[in-house]
Amino acid sequence: AVQLVESGGGLVQPKESLKISCAASGFTFSNAAMYWVRQAPGKGLEWVARIRTKPNNYATYYADSVKGRFTISRDDSKSMVYLQMDNLKTEDTAMYYCTAGPYFDYWGQGVMVTVSS
Amino acid sequence: DVVMTQTPVSLSVAIGQPASISCKSSQSLVGTSGKTYLNWLLQRPGQSPKRLIYLVSKLDSGIPDRFSGSGSETDFTLKISRVEADDLGVYYCLQGTHFPHTFGAGTKLELK
Numbered sequence: 001a002v003q004l005v006e007s008g009g010g011l012v013q014p015k016e017s018l019k020i021s022c023a024a025s026g027f028t029f030s031n032a033a034m035y036w037v038r039q040a041p042g043k044g045l046e047w048v049a050r051i052r053t054k055p056n057n058y059a060t061y062y063a064d065s066v067k068g069r070f071t072i073s074r075d076d077s078k079s080m081v082y083l084q085m086d087n088l089k090t091e092d093t094a095m096y097y098c099t100a101g102p103y104f105d106y107w108g109q110g111v112m113v114t115v116s117s
Numbered sequence: 118d119v120v121m122t123q124t125p126v127s128l129s130v131a132i133g134q135p136a137s138i139s140c141k142s143s144q145s146l147v148g149t150s151g152k153t154y155l156n157w158l159l160q161r162p163g164q165s166p167k168r169l170i171y172l173v174s175k176l177d178s179g180i181p182d183r184f185s186g187s188g189s190e191t192d193f194t195l196k197i198s199r200v201e202a203d204d205l206g207v208y209y210c211l212q213g214t215h216f217p218h219t220f221g222a223g224t225k226l227e228l229k
Contacts, residue, residue, distance in 0.1 A: 035218075037166075045158075045166065045209055047218040063217045103171040103213060104156055110165050 002026035004098045004108030011114045017086045020111050022098030029079040030054065033101030036072060036083050038094035039110075048096070049083065066092075088115045119143050121210055123221030131229040136197040138224045140210035145190045147214070154213035157186055157195045160223075161206040170195065202228060 008020040022034070036048040049072040052059040060072050071084040081098060095110040120143040130136045146153045157170040168177055170186040173193060183198045197204060205228055210221040 045220045
């Protein structure tokens with residue numbers, strides 16, 4: 001069965017950094033585009049970032065709200081995708097979901113990131 | 118950015134009755150490949166989202182055929198032919214054609 005398991009969330013102060021991870025299994029990870037999507041408490045869903053596959057040069061794309069502060073990366077040898085979040089703001093507080101493509105096929109259970117002083 | 122306008126915001130439906138949700142995009146969702154990357158997701162209370170439909174009308178494995186998706190270009194619809202108790206939650210449309218990918222604001226389906 002397909003599994004996406006996020007980890008690494010927690011409470012951080014504004015301007016600090018945090019790296020969250022997603023462990024994938026049950027599908028051919030190296031062939032799948034990977035995404036991060038977030039959901040602020042009580043709000044809707046917001047796409048955050050995407051990373052393509054090796055044949056597509058691991059191209060990355062970001063929402064304007066996180067561009068220059070967040071970095072998505074992947075390690076195909078470990079079936080892992082990461083989101084490095086720098087210069088965090090209070091408005092980054094959200095549940096962060098890892099999803100696998102090409103059409104947002106599978107979703108993890110999410111990891112909570114809280115940015116507060 | 119492509120704006121996804123989803124209506125209604127909430128829907129109260131009795132068991133066994135049909136339901137319909139509309140999603141309109143501010144520009145065509147037909148990609149350069151000719152495919153239309155429009156998905157429908159369901160987020161049940163306390164759970165992560167789950168995809169129901171992709172490429173406008175393709176049902177995911179395990180999704181009952183009570184669900185159907187239709188539409189083209191900028192106008193899309195999710196229909197449930199007979200609502201069941203397990204269908205309650207928030208439905209989102211999601212476009213994957215243009216960057217940034219964008220979601221509708223959601224439609225909360227409640228049971229009457």
